[in-house]
């Protein structure tokens with residue numbers, strides 16, 4: 065059995081890397097705090113006898129040999145990066161619970177057939193570099209390596225530059241690393257488990273995600289001396305779209321979600337009519353047909369807003385991740401594990417994207433959810449209890465053991 | 471007569487300090503480029519025999535003695551700072567035309583009764599530090615010196631720190647500097663003179679200005695996993711207000727203008743429901759009663775938006791500059807000067823704020839406008855011709871001579 069206290073202590077210890085005043089964590093991918101937590105992870109994994117390797121996208125692999133080292137490892141993992149207003153659990157729990165699971169195997173002397181690995185994927189959040197799950201995407205052959213490394217943050221620094229800056233561009237070619245299976249434990253980030261009073265979510269799939277980038281362009285002018293009728297105010301177009309995107313999602317209840325999360329106004333001066341606004345749109349739904357319908361509505365409303373406010377601009381879909389169905393064997397292993405651990409469980413679809421969505425394309429994958437308070441995530445107050453975390457870690461370990469037995 | 475070529479050369483020369491790719495100027499107040507243009511101004515003024523002094527708000531005074539040095543100087547001036555997307559004329563023309571006027575007096579050996587000065591006021595634009603005309607405000611006793619020096623830019627650097635950083639905190643106490651009169655030449659920044667084919671605007675006053683700061687607060691949440699009905703999206707409230715502020719101004723035609731120019735979204739991440747939005751509102755009208763009506767509407771719409779979207783927040787008026795009427799003697803001097811120069815002129819009210827608005831409280835003041843192309847300002851393409859600029863400079867010089875004769 066895993067140790068709840070040890071897991072909890074690890075969670076609290078890593079939360080110091082990028083700790084915020086409000087009790088959360090701001091550990092953007094490939095930042096100096098990310099380097100620190102990676103160094104910490106390496107030291108802890110080596111302390112229990114693992115070998116740690118790094119690939120050329122910065123993904124990290126901590127390995128414990130099995131009885132048969134010619135077969136690919138069964139992996140567990142998630143990510144150690146966070147949102148700017150991140151919590152202590154999103155991603156981190158999946159990596160630290162995997163580490164605790166390995167430590168438990170090691171201490172108990174349990175020998176698996178397959179080697180077992182803990183993976184930390186780079187840039188899962190997609191907050192610093194878009195799109196999300198960039199490095200697991202390269203791992204799974206979804207994104208081109210060079211394209212991924214050239215993605216820039218909002219300050220113009222590329223993923224590749226940031227990787228070199230913290231010294232985590234490893235020697236191994238990302239993707240040349242077969243896996244027998246992949247299991248990811250994560251907080252639910254939504255309200256269902258808490259509401260239904262269940263311990264464990266058996267994640268059967270992930271809804272579809274589409275990301276867009278929009279620019280609206282008008283003309284700088286003096287706010288005091290330019291009559292209302294002579295303006296080309298790009299911010300009016302953006303404001304219209306912010307409200308419209310929300311309204312469109314509400315027209316497809318209960319599952320559709322659509323959000324403008326990032327907005328940049330130029331020149332962003334109190335007495336200049338805004339000339340250019342860049343903003344992003346995040347749309348999700350379990351069905352492709354609904355995603356298509358929402359996309360059509362957004363495109364047509366965007367054209368209307370441009371013409372109403374005399375603006376030019378562009379709206380581009382920069383990423384699409386279709387709905388994912390996890391591997392039946394992995395799902396069965398999680399279901400069996402939850403039962404073996406005496407946890408109450410329910411099947412569910414993930415609202416959030418996860419590295420497992422991409423890894424599923426190259427290895428059988430499955431996910432385990434635990435409840436989080438009020439369903440709140442990407443928020444500094446994000447919280448799951450020690451018991452909830454440790455139940456999840458136990459089911460994670462058991463799932464690997466179940467899968468390994470087959 | 472002033473030299474059109476020399477004035478134009480000075481305008482083009484100073485435009486190099488902070489020149490942008492699109493042919494404009496980005497010379498935020500108290501930036502290193504501001505330091506450079508100040509050094510340039512000092513050297514030029516000294517070259518024609520002026521003494522240059524600086525006060526403790528960074529305002530600069532270049533003085534040429536008169537026949538009677540016991541009476542306060544007649545001053546001309548404006549500002550050398552620009553917007554982030556500024557042009558080559560807004561502010562700069564008023565300072566360089568004043569310099570050219572002084573140079574012309576000096577070369578012709580014309581002796582004025584009163585001393586004559588050129589003033590460069592700090593932070594007229596209000597883009598880096600709010601409110602606008604901060605240093606002429608201290609000069610005129612409208613703002614407290616300590617309060618003004620403690621105003622912070624959006625990066626948290628105070629006016630006082632920035633002043634010290636470029637070495638322009640002078641020894642003289644700002645405001646201890648009586649003036650006999652103040653004349654300011656400026657581009658119109660609006661469309662009227664061009665449309666009416668007039669050379670000169672005789673500015674009789676400035677419309678009232680009110681600036682507001684608003685914050686709307688919701689809750690960070692995951693864009694994929696948080697149902698639409700569980701959100702507190704601060705950006706929806708801000709978007710509503712951006713459109714509403716525009717609509718309210720349109721309800722008070724033709725003079726009312728109201729604009730949201732600056733918006734900051736937190737945490738500004740593609741997959742986080744926005745938790746906090748800071749934005750500014752700029753409202754202007756020639757009548758206080760209409761400003762009051764607009765303010766009431768904005769306040770009530772703000773409360774409605776907060777309650778509709780389940781947000782908290784605050785809306786604060788941070789600055790009010792009531793409508794200004796310029797001094798009858800100064801207006802008469804400008805009118806006489808325009809006639810003497812053979813310029814076609816019309817009376818007008820300024821849509822933009824100017825340092826003269828504050829100086830009017832402590833000295834008789836007047837303003838002269840020249841046309842600018844398409845009425846466009848606070849824009850890198852802002853443009854006035856050499857002829858327009860030099861006509862303005864000639865009227866400026868003549869206005870000072872007229873006033874000095876009384």
Ligand SMILES: NC(=O)NCCC(=O)O
Nearest residue numbers: 188189196416417694741
């Ligand atoms: N789990 C998680 O928060 N992933 C970030 C990618 C996304 O779903 O937006």
Ligand SMILES: NC(=O)NCCC(=O)O
Nearest residue numbers: 288335594595602822823
């Ligand atoms: N003239 C000018 O652009 N002044 C800036 C202050 C304002 O009117 O907003």
